Amino acid sequence: MHDIRFIRETPEAFDAGLKKRGLAPLSAEILEIDKRRRAAISESEAIQAKRKALSQQIGMAKRKGENADALMAEVAALEQSLKDGEHEASRLDEELRIRLEVVPNLPFDDVPEGADETGNVEIRREGNQRNFSFPPKDHVALGEATGEMDFAAAVKISGSRFVVLKAHLARLERALAQFMLDLHTVEGGYTEVNPPLLVKDAAVYGVGQLPKFAEDMFRTDNGFWLIPTAEVSLTNLVNDMVLDEKELPLRFTAFTPCFRSEAGSAGKDTRGMIRQHQFPKVELVSITTPEQSAAEHERMTACAEEVLKRLGLAYRTVVLCGGDMGFGSRKTYDIEVWLPGQDAYREISSCSNMGDFQARRMNARYRPKEGKGTRFLNTLNGSALAVGRTLVAVLENYQNEDGSVTVPEALRPYMGGLELIPAPPAVPAKK
Known part of the structure; x- marks a missing residue:
């Protein structure tokens, strides 16, 4: 607002x-x-x-x-x-x-000009793309060969853009989430939260999802909204509150399923796990002062990047141009991970500084250490990371020629010491 x-x-x-x-x-x-x-x-x-x-x-x-x-x-x-x-x-x-309430936030002065993603500017690139001695497969071919990534079963249960993960892949997804949460809480200083997945109109209005983006969300018959991201629940922890500046910054993280209708994305990423109606994500949210929000934005982005560094995944970070930013953002960094199965970098995180845009909608304020009265807070949010897409990146980057997948060292403690997800069983030769 x-x-x-x-x-x-x-x-x-x-x-x-x-x-x-x-x-x-x-x-x-x-x-x-x-x-x-x-x-x-x-x-x-x-x-x-x-x-x-x-x-x-x-x-x-x-x-x-x-x-x-x-x-x-x-x-x-x-x-x-x-x-x-x-x-x-x-x-x-x-x-x-x-x-x-339907006018988007204003970009910061240092946000680049541009009408769409072609105007985004790469600011750094980290890690080395793996050189394969064989043609790398995408995650769908790898997962379906083992029978542990089952899209057909999900279609029967729920329809398209869902997946059933089993055995090693189900555990790998859980391991990724646990690894991210431990990294962000122990080293990043974020407080872990287990928030509601069903929220009221006021909560989604407060973060800017309503009224403009109602069609992008799922709503229950009795008036609740399924969260499209834990940002909704975490940011609303300060809804209609007045904090003391000495309490700031507040930093929250949560691992939740997220639900999106993907309205308007017909035909985009229909293959595999890149764009689904239900997907798991570890979210970061910061609540701070206007003076500290820029530094907090850099810090949050670094925390998201650290996940990829620990996993040994190549990535690049871009700053979005004005025409490609989300509705409520004043500045956004997208982190894109290298997917050899697609021979492309794909978004795995967006870290956004919303300024006081959401705080005005939520009436979230703080009392400065000096001076009288109250001021609106600044809010920030970022994926750290989208767990399903991280699973995709691990499968594609750590695959072996026989279809097995090496477990990254950082994840092995969460996988019971497992070093290798076995190759699919060999198909008997026809007589």
């Missing part, structure tokens, strides 16, 4: 931010609504002041024994005008809120 005072005082900066996102100027339209709203409020306040003055005159007339009928009639006439004025002010206030 945007601060109307910022738009009122710096309309050029507001429109410039929208332009970086590839959007047309909106300040004139928004300020016209605001102008009419403020006029209605002023008019109502003037009527209230006049009514108060007349009421005092009526009291004085009655004390003197004078006839106050004319004054009382005038007050009665003002009552309807006041109701009309307050109704109009309330209507315009709602119109302004509805208009502002």
